[in-house]
Amino acid sequence: MTATEPRAPGFEVDPxxxxxxxxxxxxxxxxxxxxxxxxxxxxxxxxxxxRLVVRLDGERVVASDVIIGxxxxxxxxxxxxxxxxxxxxxxxxxDWLSSFANEVPFVxxxxxxxxxxxxxxxxxxxxxxxELSRIATFLLFLGEMGLQVxxxxxxxxxxxDREYVLNAIEAATGGRFHPxxxxxxxxxxxxxxxxxxxxxxxxRKILKSCDDFEDLVVANPIFQQRTRSxxxxxxxxxxxxGVSGSNLRASGVDWDLRRDGKPYLAYDAIDWKVxxxxxxxxxxxxxxxxxxxxxxxxxxxxxxxxxxxGPIMAKVPRIIKVPEGEAWVNTENPLGEMGYYVVSKxxxxxxxxxxxxASLSNVSIAxxxxxxxxxxxxxxxxASLYFILGDIDK
Amino acid sequence: MSDDGAPDAAEGATSMSxxxxxxxxxxxxxxxxxxxxxxxxxxxDLVVRVRADRWRDAAQACRTELGFDYLSFVGGIDxxxxxxxxxxxxxxxxxxxxxxxxxxxxxxxxxxxxxxxxASTHVPRVGLTLKVDLDEESPAVASWTSVYPGADxxxxxxxxxxxxxxxxxxxxxxxxxxxxxxxxxxxxxxPLLAREVKPWPGLVDVEGMPGDASDETEAPDSxxxxxx
Numbered sequence: 001m002t003a004t005e006p007r008a009p010g011f012e013v014d015p016x017x018x019x020x021x022x023x024x025x026x027x028x029x030x031x032x033x034x035x036x037x038x039x040x041x042x043x044x045x046x047x048x049x050x051r052l053v054v055r056l057d058g059e060r061v062v063a064s065d066v067i068i069g070x071x072x073x074x075x076x077x078x079x080x081x082x083x084x085x086x087x088x089x090x091x092x093x094x095d096w097l098s099s100f101a102n103e104v105p106f107v108x109x110x111x112x113x114x115x116x117x118x119x120x121x122x123x124x125x126x127x128x129x130x131e132l133s134r135i136a137t138f139l140l141f142l143g144e145m146g147l148q149v150x151x152x153x154x155x156x157x158x159x160x161d162r163e164y165v166l167n168a169i170e171a172a173t174g175g176r177f178h179p180x181x182x183x184x185x186x187x188x189x190x191x192x193x194x195x196x197x198x199x200x201x202x203x204r205k206i207l208k209s210c211d212d213f214e215d216l217v218v219a220n221p222i223f224q225q226r227t228r229s230x231x232x233x234x235x236x237x238x239x240x241x242g243v244s245g246s247n248l249r250a251s252g253v254d255w256d257l258r259r260d261g262k263p264y265l266a267y268d269a270i271d272w273k274v275x276x277x278x279x280x281x282x283x284x285x286x287x288x289x290x291x292x293x294x295x296x297x298x299x300x301x302x303x304x305x306x307x308x309x310g311p312i313m314a315k316v317p318r319i320i321k322v323p324e325g326e327a328w329v330n331t332e333n334p335l336g337e338m339g340y341y342v343v344s345k346x347x348x349x350x351x352x353x354x355x356x357x358a359s360l361s362n363v364s365i366a367x368x369x370x371x372x373x374x375x376x377x378x379x380x381x382x383a384s385l386y387f388i389l390g391d392i393d394k
Numbered sequence: 395m396s397d398d399g400a401p402d403a404a405e406g407a408t409s410m411s412x413x414x415x416x417x418x419x420x421x422x423x424x425x426x427x428x429x430x431x432x433x434x435x436x437x438x439d440l441v442v443r444v445r446a447d448r449w450r451d452a453a454q455a456c457r458t459e460l461g462f463d464y465l466s467f468v469g470g471i472d473x474x475x476x477x478x479x480x481x482x483x484x485x486x487x488x489x490x491x492x493x494x495x496x497x498x499x500x501x502x503x504x505x506x507x508x509x510x511x512x513a514s515t516h517v518p519r520v521g522l523t524l525k526v527d528l529d530e531e532s533p534a535v536a537s538w539t540s541v542y543p544g545a546d547x548x549x550x551x552x553x554x555x556x557x558x559x560x561x562x563x564x565x566x567x568x569x570x571x572x573x574x575x576x577x578x579x580x581x582x583x584x585p586l587l588a589r590e591v592k593p594w595p596g597l598v599d600v601e602g603m604p605g606d607a608s609d610e611t612e613a614p615d616s617x618x619x620x621x622x
Contacts, residue, residue: 069570076555077579080476081488081586112437239464239515240457242544253515255464260518262438326436326499328511328523330466339466341511341523343498349489354469356511361465364547393570 034062039378041070050363050389054370054378061378064370066363071393079353084110084184084320087353091340092178094357095391097140098133098334100126100169103182106353108264109327109342110184110320120266122186122312127265128199128303129169129181130331131296135206136165137334138293141386145286146217148383149226154217161209164202171195184320186313196304203297210294218287227282231369231381234280241368242361245336247385250288251280257332264331270302282384289386321348335359335391359391414440417460417522424455431527436499443500443525449508450536450562452524456512457541462522466511468538468548470556473497474505476582488589503527508535508558512542534559555580 040051051067075094079087091106092099104126111117118126143158166176172191173179181188217223233243235251248255256274258267275291277284322344330339336358343352362385369385370378410418414435421442422430429448434441444452456462475493495505506528513521526535537560538545549560550569557578560566568575577584 069568069572072570074579077584077586080582081589083489236463237543240542240544242465242467242542242548244464248515255515262519324496326441328437328439328521337466339511341467341469341509343471345492345496347489347491349491351491352471354467354471354509356467360547361467361544364544368543 037375041067050387050392052366052378052382054375056375059374061370061373061375064367064378066366068360068363068389068392071389073394075394076353076355079350079355081349083348084322084350087350088182089178089180091355092180093390094355094394095137095333095335095338095359095388096177097137097388098130099175099178100129100173100181101133101331101333102338103180104130104265105329105331105333105338106340106342107182107184108331109329109340110322112329113322113325113327113342113344114184114316114320115323116185116314116316118186118314119311120308121190121310122314124266124303124307125172125187125191125312126182127267128300128307129172129179130265131300131303132165132169132199134296134334135293135300136162136169138289138296139165139206139209141289142213142217142286142293145380145383145386146223148380149223151217151220151223154213157209157212157216161206164205168195168199168202171198183313183316185316186311190312196307200301200304203301206297207294210290210297213290218283218290224283226377226380227286227384229279229281230377231282231373231384232280233365233369237368238280238365241365243336243365244358244361245332245334246288246292247285247336247362249274249276250284252276252278257330257337261330261332264329266303266306269306270299272299272302282380285384285386319348321346322350330356333358335386335388336362355394357391357394359387359389360394363387363392410435410440411438413520414438417520418442420460421452421455421522424459425452432500434500436523439521439523441500441523441525443502443527446526446528446535449526450538450541452526453510453512453538453541453545456522456524460522461514461516462512462520464513464515465538465542465544465548466513466521468508468510468545468552470552470558470580471498471507471509472505472556472580472582473502473507474582477585500525504530506530506533506556506558508552510538510545510548528558532559533557534561536561537563539563554578557581 035056037054037056041049049070052064054064055062075090078090088103091102094102139158139162143155146154169179170176172195173181233251235253238248238251254274254276259274272295275288277288324344324346326343328339328341330337338358339356341354342350345351369381373381417440418433429445431443431445473495475491475495504527507525508528509523509525511521511523528535537549547569549563550566552558553560553566554568554571555578
């Protein structure tokens with residue numbers, strides 16, 4: 001019987017056969033050859049201009065290539081043409097969401113080579129501002145990540161709460177995004193009057209909003225379905241790729257340079273804990289960052305209470321000349337391990353600065369991670385890795 | 395808060411902390427002491443220079459036998475001094491570096507070096523900087539990608555920035571720069587063109603600031619013309 005012939009009255013297809021009919025259609029008629037899909041250079045999920053070329057078999061990624069460098073500004077080369085105090089202005093712009101935290105390892109490298117140490121009060125203020133940068137950076141992530149799975153509300157909350165933190169950073173440093181507040185040997189200024197009380201209030205709001213994120217996003221079944229068991233980074237592989245920070249802690253690696261690196265700033269003086277999650281998936285990365293936001297808010301409250309008095313600048317010469325030597329200083333930045341390998345030949349500027357940024361290594365695992373993922377998950381996986389393009393492109 | 399017990403001047407210091415002595419001992423056993431050319435401690439960090447033909451073995455030993463599971467970075471360095479302003483580069487704003495060619499901690503046999511940093515995520519405060527000398531004519535060294543997959547992008551960056559070849563790298567292609575880019579920007583003889591074309595105010599102010607004493611000696615017209 002052909003399709004054109006009228007069906008005999010009473011002819012019915014057994015419903016249990018429908019499934020097989022559908023399968024036959026797909027196998028015969030739809031060619032599932034590979035397709036190359038170009039995501040970017042501009043895509044809302046990439047927080048900048050990252051280009052992703054994926055080869056698809058149906059809905060699944062077979063292979064992918066990450067193309068970066070659209071915003072390469074050549075900071076390593078430029079650093080060789082500037083004096084030490086001028087370089088802090090440049091490196092503010094590497095990871096622009098946590099500019100203050102970028103300055104710290106570089107300034108430490110210069111200080112260590114010079115044998116200068118910032119006074120305790122400066123160390124405490126640096127710690128407070130680093131943690132505030134971390135909160136500001138993570139709040140954006142906590143909101144954005146919701147956006148990538150289709151939830152608009154968390155993004156508004158994230159931006160609103162980030163504003164409290166940025167206001168505190170601005171009140172102390174004069175800059176919302178690029179404070180350029182560190183000086184070799186200390187800080188530019190002391191904290192303004194009334195800052196401590198206002199920041200305490202802001203931290204209380206942050207702690208409250210972390211609870212909101214917990215209810216709104218983490219407990220949301222749609223969010224869980226979109227992120228659980230997706231984009232799993234095995235701990236050992238992640239480490240060998242150089243994945244660091246919250247991304248690695250979300251794979252169960254209990255490693256935080258604030259605790260496990262060379263001691264720096266005032267982290268030894270306060271009570272805090274390192275959060276890890278055993279799963280290593282997109283959900284774990286979100287969860288760890290949420291806990292770390294809360295932990296950072298608690299740290300800021302403790303630091304403000306324990307803030308010592310005293311000077312904020314050590315005695316340094318008016319013209320900074322750094323003695324010959326090499327220093328490697330790495331710190332736990334919001335996005336992961338950031339480090340500077342500074343080679344000095346005794347001049348007013350460095351001979352060579354190798355900048356180790358967190359996002360470059362964090363994203364270098366993406367081609368491995370995206371293999372076998374579905375197209376919609378590509379976006380959530382990239383968003384959960386949380387990178388800043390300036391931090392990749394340098 | 396401070397560097398715990400690190401000596402102030404590690405440069406050229408022969409003494410090492412106990413942990414670094416122990417670490418060096420372990421590398422020597424794992425790699426064979428003939429593979430290590432020089433080792434020093436710089437600001438509390440152990441820096442080991444290995445023979446070029448053992449560069450990949452060094453990575454393997456670090457990963458499997460010393461427990462350094464984490465790759466921090468791979469980078470390059472060009473020890474040649476950059477041409478200074480009086481040699482015709484026209485740049486008066488860059489800090490003046492010494493003119494003689496010197497080779498940082500752990501030394502170097504020549505102009506080019508590759509250096510890398512590995513760490514352990516299990517043992518706190520343990521890390522190692524490795525250096526290797528490269529030939530000046532055809533700089534090349536073995537790739538680390540088969541040991542640390544994360545070395546891929548770092549080696550691509552070093553390849554394009556310095557022109558170093560990494561044997562065994564799956565695909566050496568441009569990472570940051572456009573694919574047709576010529577030259578190796580981080581080599582010291584590669585000029586920073588923006589500064590060549592128009593020197594920036596730095597160590598020497600090339601353009602008088604308004605109201606400067608030097609400004610008054612010139613006619614107002616010529617000062618205005620200089621801005622255009």
